[in-house]
Amino acid sequence: MKPFRYHRPADVADAVAVLAAEPQAAYLAGGTNLVDLMKLGVQRPDVLVDVNRLPLDTVEELPDGGLRIGATVRNSHLAAHPTVRRDYPVLTRALLAAASGQLRNMATTGGNLLQRTRCPYFQDTSKACNKRDPGSGCAALHGVNRDLAVLDWSEQCVATNPSDMAVALAVLDAVVEVHDTDGVRDVPLADLYRSPGAHPERETTLARGALITAVRLPALPAARRSTYLKARDRASFAFAAGSVAAVLDLDGDVIRDVRLAYGALAHRPWRAYRAEQELRGHPFSPELVARAADAELAEARPLSENGFKLPLTRSITVRVLSGLAGRAQS
Amino acid sequence: MSAGAIGQAHPRLEGREKVTGTARYAMEYPVDGVTYGWVVPAAVVRGRITHIDTTEALASPGVLAVVHHGNAPRLATTPGPNLWLLQDPAVHYRGQYVAVVVATTLEAAREGAQLVRIEYDAGPHTTVLTDDHPGLYKPDHVNPAYPTDTAEGDFDAGYAAAQVRVDATYRTPAYHNNPMEPHATTAQWTDGRLLVHDSNQGATSVRATLAELFDVPRESVRVIAEHVGGGFGSKGYAKPAVVLAALAARHVDRPVKLALTRQQIFGPIGYRTPTIQRVRLAADTDGRLTAISHDSISQTSQILEYTESVAVYTRSMYAAPHRRTTHRVTRLDVPTPFWMRAPGECPGAYALESAMDELAVATGIDPVELRIRNDTEIDPDQGAPFTSRNLVACLREGAQRFGWADRNPTPRSRREGRFLIGSGVAGSAYPSQSVPASARITARPDGGFLVQINATDIGTGARTALWLVAADALQVPPERIEIRIGDSELPAAPVAGASMGTSSWSWAVIRAGEALRGKLRDGVPPDAEVSAEVDTSAELNAQARKPKFTYGAQFVEVRVDTTTGEIRLNRMLGVFTAGRIVNPTTARSQLIGGMTMGVSMALHEGGLFDERYGDWVNHDLGTYHITACADVESIEAYWLDERDDELNAAGVKGIGEVGIVGAAAAVANAVYHATGVRIRDLPIQLDKLIGTSALA
Secondary structure: OOOOEEEOOOOHHHHHHHHHHOOOEEEEOOOOOHHHHHHOOOOOOOEEEEOOOOOOOOEEEOOOOOEEEEOOOEHHHHHHOHHHHHHOHHHHHHHHOOOOHHHHHHOEHHHHHOOOOOOOOOOOOOOOOOOOOOOOOOOOOOOOOOOOOOOOOEOOEOOOOOOOHHHHHHHOOOEEEEEEOOEEEEEEHHHHEOOOOOOOOOOEOOOOOOEEEEEEEOOOHHHHOEEEEEEOOOOOOOOOOEEEEEEEEEEOOEEEEEEEEEEOOOOOOEEOHHHHHHHOOOEOOHHHHHHHHHHHHHHOOOOOOOOOHHHHHHHHHHHHHHHHOOOOOO | OOOOOOOOOOOOOOHHHHHHOOOOOHHHOOOOOOEEEEEEEOOOOOEEEEEEEOHHHHHOOOEEEEEEOOOOOOOOOOOOHHHOOOOOOEEOOOOOEEEEEEEOOHHHHHHHHHHOEEEEEEOOOOOOOOOOOOOOEOOOEEOOOEEOOEEEOOHHHHHHHOOEEEEEEEEEOOEOOOOOOOOEEEEEEEOOEEEEEEOOOOHHHHHHHHHHHOOOOHHHEEEEOOOOOOOOOOOOOOOHHHHHHHHHHHHHOOOEEEEOOOHHHOOOOOOEOOEEEEEEEEEOOOOOEEEEEEEEEEEEEOOOOOOOOOOHHHHHHOOOOEEEEEEEEEEEOOOOOOOOOOOOHHHHHHHHHHHHHHHHHHHOOOHHHHHHHOOOOEOOOOOOEOOOOOHHHHHHHHHHHHOHHHOOOOOOOOEEOOEEEEEEEEEEEEEOOOOOOEEEEEEOOOOOEEEEOOOOOOOOOHHHHHHHHHHHHHOOOHHHEEEEOOEOOOOOOOOOOOOOHHHHHHHHHHHHHHHHHHHOOOOOOOOOOEEEEEEOHHHHHHOOOOOOEEEEEEEEEEEEEOOOOOEEEEEEEEEEEOEOOOOHHHHHHHHHHHHHHHHHHHHOOOOOEEOOOOEEOOOOOOOOOOOOHHHEOOEEEEEOOOOOOOOOOOOEOOOOOOOOOOHHHHHHHHHHHHHOOOOOEOOOOHHHOOOOOOOO
């Protein structure tokens, strides 16, 4: 491994300052992804700034009924938090669908948001990847791409965002608190991730060296009726073949509000605004849900191996919303 | 022999050391002045190294040397091309180990390996097995020494004349051995003598190979493999890690520790070849087989012919007057395939036991009953009676325990909520062989005994099993016995592989015990140590060759989620007959381990190959899925009492491989029964079901 220096910052400002001063520095939180990538030579930082001891490890209930989750709150703690379980079950379920118990004990909220794609070509320095090595090409486009994107990909990159948690946060309209040398600002989760476009190496809208310090969830009473469903090749410890996060608010039979987001389809958690629009204000029916999912997927461009994601996504959308609507699926 | 210790459940002798982390594996022996080796893999598929620039690597802190074909110590050619490492600039497959960076720390070696710049002159490659590959040919034999093709009767005529026919082609991908402990070695040269702590399945053969490679007497090489974290065949003989560590240690004149990474073991250490298998079965309307053929296509490397014995299982499993088996292989620019748990039988049984299920459907006969009707007491291949064959008893016992009688044979007949439920069965068999071994037992004045044999415990419980065998052989409580294994200084013994370890080793231990008791007065400890050492070669060679097999029947129930295509195992049950079971505790582990590996083959594992790179792209356990605990909700293994006096001194049959044989077919057959759709290429994953009529 490339030798690196280790810095334990006194506070957030110190952490941000080190990152600003060092061209090749990285924040170390749970290390569940970064350390692997360092061993593989995919990431080669000069300095690790260990944010684990910064006071960012609490979950606070906000006066408006929302929740503020510190960036270093572990995935396992967040999943088990009583308020999360009660008010945002979609988040607990997404967290518990991810990784393994050991990894969840280490992985943090901020780190989970910034984890890198598991595209096999990205993780292998002997093969072409524009995300890892801009200009080298995208080996996945015409290669092994079963697990990769069907929406919003570019010729330069067909990677997917691997996070389950981020899909849940997408339906919750989460806001990410970010510190940089200019201070703190809010970034809506919807604005956090970029499309791959011509620059897949730029994954987020964060400035270099910016530190996620917290994630805020607005009050959302409807989220008490929410869930997350993940389809995967084995029963645990596998990334999603398809996943859906959903919040459903019914007024009798009529869909008063609905929020849907998909994992495993794109470079970002895919909030299904179009499907939501097709559903909102209409009487609930599984057929309507299927049509709405199809509308969302109308722009999809499956790769050579991943056409299955379209029927899978449609199917799990119907299952999840039918479940939330209290209807057994036929 | 008294019937005391054998058959009593006993935890592993080294269990406490293993779970507390004090059991030492190959990389964990403290060595003064040790250095670390890190392998550099070739970045092209086929070609030659034209230049190696080591400047940057050697300038990196801690790096002592970059060992490559231009500077490595010379090896003898005789042990074969797979071990001809760092000797010439030729690259035969991507990932070939072409250099070793040696440094004072593991991290420095790893970084140094990133900094070695290698230029190649690369040529075009062919790396993908197809059923019409122009390079397919008929090898002289298949692994290890079976005839390539067999024929009896007139298959074509028999098949053409039959009332019911099945003709199906099955495909399996490459499977990669992933023992928990990677291939790893600590190598030390002292005054021309080589000491290695190595992770292998048989230190006796590794010593012989190293002596030959480095042109030193065998007595100058010592190989210690006290604890080995799994092998599954991949560590069956000397492999690259031990050779590279010894080369590097000689080059830098310091001890070297070298472990391959998970990424580096996908391919170069051997893997199960992809297969394309056509099985044709013909039967009368009562399901009695009249013709059987099994044609296998597999791959090998450019440097060494290894032909997986895929169709050999079919030669002895079920009887029919007209039979034919063939093997064709093609040389590709890929690493050489090698042994992986039940080489041959595992992929072969997947195909044959799947085809038997298809025949059951075609004839309308229950698949358990179909197998019973085609049982045979005479080995169709050798034409001689099996020493014991209790397949039918396994099928009946398994069916009864599983509740098979309640099964509605109609596919898609059982739906529970959003799940389709199905069940499947398959037969299992694996040869039960023994090879010569030697052992020494010493009686001590304090009443204790020391048993010495260079057996290897690769996690199977072999140490404990032999300890129990020795107790009965010596007719003393096992607690009075100390056992030493895993060291080439001990009496020579064969590899832990091919399900013949326990049968071969216990034979020597029993004969040594008998010889020692002949030297002792009944039950009285000697005044000074008394030893007896035996070698079973003569006795084994005098034994008539007869067909001997372990058998089993496996039953699986799956549920298929109609909303996702996800396939999950509700339960799995196997019943086996394997002669005497020495230690029920570890026997159960062996059997359910094999069965689980078969589930993994059916549902999860598979190398994903990128022809452009001539390489697998999934080469870690995050992307190459193996079955997780959560996938195995209920698994049971049983065995029936079996006494067979024609086997070996202990009356045991091997159990290391039989569990994986047929397991994948049982799963695949259950998926068919659940969905009504037959998937003939493994693994069966959700993308092969979602959006198809299987889930409609």
